[in-house]
Amino acid sequence: MSGNKLRPIRIALLGCGTVGGGVVKLILRNRDKYERMLGAPVQLAAVADLRVKLVAALGVPAKLITRDAAAVVTRPDIDIVVELFGGHEPARALIMKALAAGKDVVTANKALLAEHGGEIFREAGRRGLAVGFEASVGGGIPIVRTLREALAGDRQRAAYGIVNGTCNSILTTMTEEGVEFGAALADAQCKGLAEKNPALDVEGHDSAHKLCLLVALAFGVMVKPAQIYTEGITRITQADIAYARELGYAIKLLAIGKDDDGAIEARVHPTMIPQRHLLAGVGGAYNAIYIHGDALGATMYSGLGAGEMPTATAVMADILEIARHRLAEGSARAHAFGFPIHLMKGASVKPMDDVVCEYYLRFMARDKPGVLGAIASVLGSHGLSIASVIQKGRGTAQTVPVIMRTHDAPERGLKRALAEIRRKKIVQSAPAFIRIEEKL
Template structure:
């Protein structure tokens, strides 16, 4: 069981025992080594997703069919356990918004760096006084944050508690020996219970599952984030203003803009970072921008977690 989230990283016992006396408010996990390795290769080598995936497969870090990893499902399954251990409620994979890394481009990596961010696939759980956020998606985080420096196949779980504050637990998330240490820890726990009580019976989550309540998971449309937006726009006057006008009508204010290659091509990339807004408002604004044909192709967006 200990190996089921962070491989060799002892996060199960940490949440179940060491942090049991605190109230956890948020959990942010880099819990899929394949995705983290791919994003690290894209960032460090300047290659696109397909080349980074092929490199990961050649190194044995990605399966021949990597869909479960790169589409975020593996991370979502692990987030179910993290939410239960951190907040004491049961959540099912179907309740977790899940988005993978297949649409991340080298352009997104470069613009993120210019804006001061790194892109990571995060499993995010938050407890807002009983309203649970549970979501997996590519996320821009400040490049100065500890999670931004977790590279390659390493995993990391960053936790916010009311009393303890922020702590992070990092190490190898897969591999024979890291996983073996976690398996042996489970065996030793069972053996100790047998010696102490004459029984191997233990509660994996620290108390009986039948006592747990189902989680009330916040709809993704109600989640509030900052956003990175990437548009492919015609290189002509008024386009930037038209985009900003639509965003403004839906309550999205612009924090910064990057516009490059003016005068060099018929279409140019327009990059915007917004302030906090509900995702419902963002989706409605992007749908209107696309409908009015202000931009050449479907806008891309990545959620930003500025204050982890």
């Protein structure tokens, strides 16, 4: 490359759905800005999608549209392959093929990276290529760069993430409008915030995929989705939200990663957090990630975690970063997680039975003397002490709700205590419990 003008950076886009459409719009809208930033044009060289008319409607010339993604990723004129198909296959095979052909890659595919990231990042590292994945965690929130670069000088101890906008929107509606889960889910679906089949979101799996990447970025170890305890929000009731408020808490679906001197906690579940905490105020479809470092202390990063333009903005940030490296003729690429991939080991994940926290417990108990004492006795025999009690509705109903908040205890003891309470038929139905993170 010589002279004042550098050669174009040529992009192949695989998948032109919601996010891919946003990327096309940004490339066309900000063409002049990107050229000023790089000193070279960013050109859309190919778009692979079966929906040819949809792509053409975005202003993409017909000659750039193809149905053959496999042929596109090996074309010698392509510099960066942007994979936005989603899912495991053919996305994995196409990314590996692109890397083998010497192409840098950008993806928003958190499910693929959570399961196959080790293979993909190792191949990229072996070939001196980049895999950008800013859009895979937190949508438009620049958390990948923040952890990999801005916070690299510190040692991270914990990461708490509200990383699924669908669940956060549903819980916000339940909290603010006093409706049950089913009604809040239907409202989210009407607004386009929840899929027709919302299981991936509401059962916590999407958050678990993102937590895999957060753990790698924060602690430098690899963890698979199967290692993450995952529980969704489908069993949260309006009663739980009301009692949480009375106790001074809000309920959020949290992705939690902690480094206890090498023993990693990695879990996704509904969590009660103090109403005064910054995370408690993150409502609607917004995401937030709260990081604890040894030196810096606590910092929080919040913004829109999904949607066409927020996610496309994160994709473009990766494209521009990689383009700078290519134009500088540098073979060095930033380590994907801030750690050399060949030195990253699998995480030793702490079993949930060993996790220690406080608990909210809800029992439907017979309204007669001695029941409260019997519950407390069983809890105490398994190492759980009671911090506070709420008892409602005495005098008319045969059963009444009994709400307890415990002090810190291992989950093993809690599960054994609840099983014994059910076995002895002290309460009328299965007890409900929600973990509390008091000291985030």
